[in-house]
Amino acid sequence: MSATVLPVADGGQIRRYLRTLLPGRRLLLAGTILVMLGVSLLNLAIPATIGWITQAVVDRRHPSALTIPIALLTAAVVAGAICTYFARLLLARLVFPAVGSLREDALSHAVDLPIDVVEAGDSGDVISRVSGDAERVTDAASEVLGYFVTSALAIVAALIGLAAIDWRFAVAGLLAVPIQAHTLRWYLRRSRPIYAAGRAADGRRASALLTGFTALPTLRALGLTGRQRGRIESASKESMGYELAAMQTMTRFWGRLNLAEFVGLAAILLAGFFLVRSGTTSVGAATAAALFFAGLFGPINGVLATFDTLQQAAAGVARLVGVTTVPRHETAFETGTDQVVEVSDLTFGYADGPAVLDDVTLRVGPGEKVAVVGTTGSGKSSLASLVTGLRTPRAGSIVWGRPVVERSAALVTQETHVFAGTIADNLRLGRPDATHEQIAQAMVAVGADHWVRTLPDGLDARVGGGGRPLTAVQAQHLALARVHLMDPALVVLDEANAEAGSDTSRQLDRAFAAVVRGRAAVVIAHRLNQAADADRILVMESGRVVEQGNHAELIVAGGRYAELWHAWSAG
Missing domain, CATH: 3.40.50.300 (P-loop containing nucleotide triphosphate hydrolases)
Known part of the structure; x- marks a missing residue:
């Protein structure tokens, strides 16, 4: 197993590097967050207006009473779609240049690595960083980061909406939080080393494949193709083992999240039953509360599920930033010498x-x-x-x-x-x-x-x-x-x-x-x-x-x- 001499950046190094990407983007960052917050607030209008419509039907009101809530529902949907479009556009303008800068910086450092470092280490590790790791970071930035942020804001807005209807609905919904928190903590503790080791294993697999192809004539001449094939198979099995371990961990993760959903929704429905029965709240309010919590399934699961991709991307960022921490090789020179x-x-x-x-x-x-x-x-x-x-x-x-x-x-x-x-x-x-x-x-x-x-x-x-x-x-x-x-x-x-x-x-x-x-x-x-x-x-x-x-x-x-x-x- 080859030793990897290129460093992996720690949290402090990553934060310092990311801070260098912020200058000139703070206003764009603030605008992006505001538009995303607007999307989340508009999404609150949907269960609220549905609860309004439900209560009007229960009270057998005149059909004209549905005009205002239906108009509000339509306006909220249209405005939400427009804000979502601009949120994605602003996020792309914010994130893509930053990811591009990281990728270019890592590639520039990789090309400029001292030859001693390249020869002493694993060439496959360098290749996997500037290719596979960079791709994972780009994918996460383009597909996951925006969804993560909007989902997180939607969760906060939905909890506020539950509390606004009746604080007891919010308390009932919070019964799912301990299960979700424990599940997430378990998943992060278990998946982080799996993904980090998996990326390193990908580097060893890339190195074995690279050696097999570039040195193929020599391997054939010396009759070593079988041995090299064995190295490639061994490295591939090791990498595949980490992929399977990650998949098993993710499956257990989703199973526990389903349990949390059941507990939370059951608590909301029970709270609504007793509150409506006691006359403390209306059927429309209970319906809105249930829809608020059901509407949390997607954002909560989305936030927790994106941790899977974000974990992989975080490992990739650590490896890419690690390349930039290697000092560039510079040869001493003077301009006063008369020698070349x-x-x-x-x-x-x-x-x-x-x-x-x-x-x-x-x-x-x-x-x-x-x-x-x-x-x-x-x-x-x-x-x-x-x-x-x-x-x-x-x-x-x-x-x-x-x-x-x-x-x-x-x-x-x-x-x-x-x-x-x-x-x-x-x-x-x-x-x-x-x-x-x-x-x-x-x-x-x-x-x-x-x-x-x-x-x-x-x-x-x-x-x-x-x-x-x-x-x-x-x-x-x-x-x-x-x-x-x-x-x-x-x-x-x-x-x-x-x-x-x-x-x-x-x-x-x-x-x-x-x-x-x-x-x-x-x-x-x-x-x-x-x-x-x-x-x-x-x-x-x-x-x-x-x-x-x-x-x-x-x-x-x-x-x-x-x-x-x-x-x-x-x-």
């Missing part, structure tokens, strides 16, 4: 594991190309992710200069992803305002224009999921063209290319040269010919820089770089 980036006394390790970088120092000036070489596991790729600000060091500092602050830094890693959309869409991720001509020029710069011209739709050809599959070289061309279009001040290339001398190698080497030309660059060299023309070379061993200099100097020195070069050249 300065790394000083850097120490880094993954999670609680041993350090993979120790006391590393690196400075890259404008237009300078620095190559980093070393054997597998020496810490080259970890340094690349730190230089671009994707990870946070344990100790030391990473300082960006003014060029990076103004124009950003870009990292091309060993894994490239082709996004679903057109080729132009993929490139505009790096520069949304890029014109068609600028995109075409970027493809020419990295040498990708020849294969793009062979496509029927050219730059408008759809690639990625559901589109045209691209080769590894074509995917690399897209990634490099995107960086070229971004025009960053610093480029970090961590790319394991094809073997030296192959057509693929020569194509990508020319593309790399185009991308780093005129820019500061850190090249994680998996082939040593990538380092030979660098202005400076850093040689790493076991997370430390053991040598540095240019190619000629390091060959003459006869140290570790010279050994690697001679072994690579002989190979």
